Amino acid sequence: MIDNKNPLPLYHQLANIIRKKIEQGLYKEGDKIPSERTFKEQFKLSRVTVNKAINLLIEDGFLIRKRGQGTFIANSNINFFPGLLGFTEIIKNKNMVPSSRVILKKIISPNKLLCEKLKVSKTDKIMFTERVRLADNKIINLEKSYIPLKLCENLLNIDLSTHSIYKELSKEGYKPSMATQEIKAILSDEEISKYLKISLNEAILKNTRITFSKDIPIQYSINYYIGDVYSIIMSIDN
Template sequence: MRLNENSPIPLYYQLENIIREKIERGEYKSGDKIPSERQFSEEINLSRMTIRKAISNLVQEGILERRRGQGTFVSEKKLDTFPGLIGFNEHIEMKGMKPSSKVLEHKIFLATYEIAKRLGIEEGDRVILTARLRLADNEPIGYEKSYVPYHICPELLDIDLSKGSIYKTLSKAGYKPTIANQEVEAILSDEEMAELLGGSVDQPILRNTRVTYSSTTPVEFSLNFYRGDNYSIHTTLSI
């Protein structure tokens, strides 16, 4: 690791670029701890203030993250948006990761007032409840609870949803998802979420509440919980 003291490029920025290159080449992998300021200082004979500035800039960009009492690590991969109407598996594959699911519940459920209101059905009507733990590269990143009106797609009960897709099954039944309304809010993980998704109690969780429609017909109401350290939300703004 060498810096050019005669270059017009500031030394802290040279160090930033070296760290970036090491991450891109895979020398520092996602989740790896990088050398401490002291170790960098001994290796490249650079002031700790300059090293701290380089690392701080990379932390601000989200490339590195500091963990109290542990050191500085390469940030874990983040998914830059929530799964859309293409479904979770397709979404994760598009990100270059391997999707998998673990079905925790798959059964007939009688709609509560809130579920019925969201789906435009009567309270007490039958819905198909599916609860799944979602994984990417075998790491849990989400927990999803889905409610589908039984009368529009009873065959959903016969699908192995550890591999199959709710949206694809709805499409085959003539109810292709076309639009969804969703609300995203940050909450704190409780004991159940911490056990399902890993992490600790009071860790930030993103809750996505969604109603999906086929044209104007509500076909699914879902509650989706994602680890805050796995997802970021990107938006495009214009005037």
């Protein structure tokens, strides 16, 4: 309960109460929490105090606010270190089961952008894949991937719902050794919302990446991550 004699600020006390209910499983992932008005009346607090408690829990990753719907218990985040492991390897390292739903897999001719990013000519062929990636059957991201077919024609024959693209490229001598990427926050459009099963215009992360094997570009990919199940951990050295 809230203790007015406790030196801890009232909004911190309320945040701790809500956090404890989450940790005890009284509020479960995806549940909508009571309204701010309900907390205000239950604990005899001001609306400002309740709002500060909710915002604190959002900042700490326990809650997520959805426009026009309310505030919900956030899903447990999957933390990614932006190194050179593929999705499959990252998820396995977290003792979870990776899987994919293949939406599209086809051969295309490169446009000007792909020629630039992958250092290929207009006569080269590109394998384009579109997949929904999952961990323990929980949707994590939508991946669009472009790979020069000449690097690994075997990709045409394997089941990409269970196989790792990076692993297949490594078998052909193109082990990932470097990558450049850009990560930014965007709002989901109709296509992304459909495949990620989220609301339209929901905040997500877009990761655009070029992966190299030595100095050879081996993959250009665009990944769209659900904002409340994905976070990035980085290590910075002097």
